[in-house]
Amino acid sequence: MSHPHPDLPTPPPLAAGALRVVALGGLGEIGRNMSVLEYDGRLLIIDCGVLFPEDHQPGVDLILPDFSYLQGRLDDIEAIVLTHGHEDHIGGVPYLLRQRRDIPIIGSRLTLAFIEAKLKEHRITPTTVLVAEEQKIKRGVFDLEFVAVNHSIPDALAVAVTTPAGTVLNTGDFKMDQLPLDGRITDLRAFARLGEQGVDLFMVDSTNAEVPGFVTAEREIGPVLSNVFRQSEGRVVVASFASHVHRIQQVFDAAHEHGRKVALVGRSMVRNMGIAAELGYLNIPAGVLVDMKDLDALPDDRIVLMCTGSQGEPMAALSRIANQSHRISVGQGDTVIFASSLIPGNESSVYRVINGLMRLGAKVVHSGNAKVHVSGHAPEGELTYCYNIIRPKNVMPIHGEVRHLIANGAIAVRTGVPAQNVILAEDGVVVDLIDGQASIVGAVPCGYVFVDGSSVGEITEAELKDRTILSEEGFVSLFAVVDSSTGKVVGGPQILARGFAEDASVFDDIRPQLVAAIEQSAATGNADVHQLQQVMRRTVGRWIATKLRRKPMIIPVVVEA
Known part of the structure; x- marks a missing residue:
């Protein structure tokens, strides 16, 4: 665009x-x-x-x-x-x-x-x-x-x-x-x-x-968070923007009220809250903040993890927890709170994370089922x-x-x-x-x-489209050796496909058609390597679209001998 x-x-x-x-x-x-x-x-x-x-x-x-x-x-x-x-x-x-x-x-x-x-x-x-x-x-x-x-x-x-x-x-x-x-x-x-x-x-x-x-007052969120903490039997994980100082303040206050310790998870969360505390915008009760490495010594019912990922960002801490690719794990008895609004466009990513967390046994509290954010x-x-x-x-x-x-x-x-x-x-x-x-x-x-x-600025919309095709439609590479003097196919064609459910033998039917198309093009004077590659692309592309109902990325290679 x-x-x-x-x-x-x-x-x-x-x-x-x-x-x-x-x-x-x-x-x-x-x-x-x-x-x-x-x-x-x-x-x-x-x-x-x-x-x-x-x-x-x-x-x-x-x-x-x-x-x-x-x-x-x-x-x-x-x-x-x-x-x-x-x-x-x-x-x-x-x-x-x-x-x-x-x-x-x-x-x-x-x-x-x-x-x-x-x-x-x-x-x-x-x-x-x-x-x-x-x-x-x-x-x-x-x-x-x-x-x-x-x-x-x-x-x-x-x-x-x-x-x-x-x-x-x-x-x-x-x-x-x-x-x-x-x-x-x-x-x-x-x-x-x-x-x-x-x-x-x-x-x-x-x-x-x-x-x-009119907007609900921020002060009304504190009692709701406190009530969620009171009812939670295991760990509490709170996901928020790394810059939402007011919400994070309420998390610290609720943790202090219920005898829990808070660990900050994620580089941006640690950095921003360190700045906010240093400048006096965040008041951390004495003894409440602990380092991640100290969590193993604490029982689950005394732990609060404050992390990023409330919008379902794939590399954020919460997504990795849901995917079981983070050192932190959640399960039965644990509670995860999404303390942020749902930004338009992120719905599917957020619900994917929520489903992943619930599949692991965690209770998930979000703005759709509790007043945990304004x-x-x-x-x-x-x-x-x-x-x-x-x-x-x-x-x-x-x-x-x-x-x-x-x-x-x-x-x-x-x-x-x-x-x-x-x-x-x-x-x-x-x-x-x-x-x-x-x-x-x-x-x-x-x-x-x-x-x-x-x-x-080096990635273009066309390249993003290629990435989408690769992820959704698959990839096919074609290789053929053509005699430069006769135009006959003397090697291949080899067909290598990735991202297809079908067995490789499914492409056996197209090989004779591919040879015929290459040799016919060469016989009519279109023996240029680029032209032959385009013939290969069109022939295989039409066949896959008809036979397999797919539109993969096709990379043809022709070598003259």
């Missing part, structure tokens, strides 16, 4: 006095959030995250935003603003900094601590700018004001960006929990004040726009509240699949935003704010950039 909107033209040069917004990720998907704002030739980036692969993308580790829009303009970037420390907002930063290492990174204390630890693994020392709520700073032509928002990670910020073209308010991910664990609520007073001053473009989180009502995103009632407070002139829903964006836009219209001022854009769509009116003016290439091991 190189251009997701071929119906839209290449955008014209940005008009004098206008502000341009280009989303390079996060619109039409849950992940790889990244927006670029441009004014007077200068660029400001808000977030730079990753998207995690789905089943039809075998072998892919991460999916990045397409940075090609920034090629030739890296020196125009004033800064990267990070709204919070989740991977879908910060995971792409190391790959962008590979192209220009001194781009300043602006963020809150915990967010910067997370990104600095990540960049250290990439051997990059960043230039950082620490900010907090209620703070205002200026970066080039952009005046920035930061607003506290409540989310499923501490220190999340919304950012208001003001230029002579107008003010853009980007919420980042947020909700309006009125009783958060850390007492830090979404600053609706600041939202109201910005609304009074005039918000020309409201870029607002859409993830839960289809969910009615979302970090504002539902319909809270979004309506925000629209009524801010009264934005234009709205651009962000962070969500297409259905979420449309639902969010509908909420805006119901609160009085003119329908023509609601911009439903997807990745790559270019939106200009001119004289207070936002409109779509074109689109830029904005495909997926795949990270596969050490390669970045």
